[in-house]
Amino acid sequence: MNLLVRIxxxxxxxxxxxxxxxxxxxxxIPVYVTPLMIIRAINPQGTEKQQQRxxxxxxxxxxxxxxxxxxxxxxVASEDGHFYSHHGFDFEAISKAVEExxxxxxxxxxxxxxxQTAKNVFLWPGHSWMRKGLEAYFTVxxxxxxxxxxxxxxxxxxxxMGAGIYGVSAAADHYFSTAPSRLTKRQCALIAVTLxxxxx
Numbered sequence: 001m002n003l004l005v006r007i008x009x010x011x012x013x014x015x016x017x018x019x020x021x022x023x024x025x026x027x028x029i030p031v032y033v034t035p036l037m038i039i040r041a042i043n044p045q046g047t048e049k050q051q052q053r054x055x056x057x058x059x060x061x062x063x064x065x066x067x068x069x070x071x072x073x074x075x076v077a078s079e080d081g082h083f084y085s086h087h088g089f090d091f092e093a094i095s096k097a098v099e100e101x102x103x104x105x106x107x108x109x110x111x112x113x114x115x116q117t118a119k120n121v122f123l124w125p126g127h128s129w130m131r132k133g134l135e136a137y138f139t140v141x142x143x144x145x146x147x148x149x150x151x152x153x154x155x156x157x158x159x160x161m162g163a164g165i166y167g168v169s170a171a172a173d174h175y176f177s178t179a180p181s182r183l184t185k186r187q188c189a190l191i192a193v194t195l196x197x198x199x200x
Contacts (some may be wrong), residue, residue, distance in 0.1 A: 023141040030061040050163035058170035064153040068183035074192035080113040088114040088143040115139050120158045160198045
């Protein structure tokens with residue numbers, strides 16, 4: 001029994017240490033590949049054309065200062081209105097989502113930009129309790145070790161914006177044949193509204 005406890009302690013220490021190290025590293029290192037990119041490439045979804053694009057994904061990392069200033073504003077308005085004031089979780093949005101579900105209304109997501117970043121960078125798609133628990137864990141670490149600007153930078157570079165299209169640079173090129181720094185207010189809004197269901 002003592003041996004089992006020691007093994008579990010070592011496993012837990014290894015998990016916490018390695019995950020903290022990964023989060024700290026990504027505070028400085030660009031995120032070039034995410035689990036979702038690999039999953040979509042191995043098991044593409046949608047139409048044949050979409051599947052082809054997912055196998056050969058488009059992704060190009062750009063710093064936040066090379067992205068149109070309208071883009072962060074658009075995703076905050078569309079996805080997470082309290083992004084700059086909460087610490088990873090929007091409990092007001094969660095409460096409203098629970099109330100609407102109980103009332104039988106259409107379900108809506110209450111994930112913050114930080115939670116979506118945690119999922120995109122470190123985890124896989126899904127709704128299991130285990131994945132949600134890990135998402136909450138990584139959300140806390142990200143809020144501790146990253147600034148809000150860094151969270152936004154990673155989010156805008158890793159989020160799925162269409163079949164095989166990841167990040168604002170790929171989206172700007174694919175949809176508007178322009179650089180991310182030259183996106184207009186309207187173009188940023190159009191990209192932002194696709195985020196809840198990018199493959200559709």
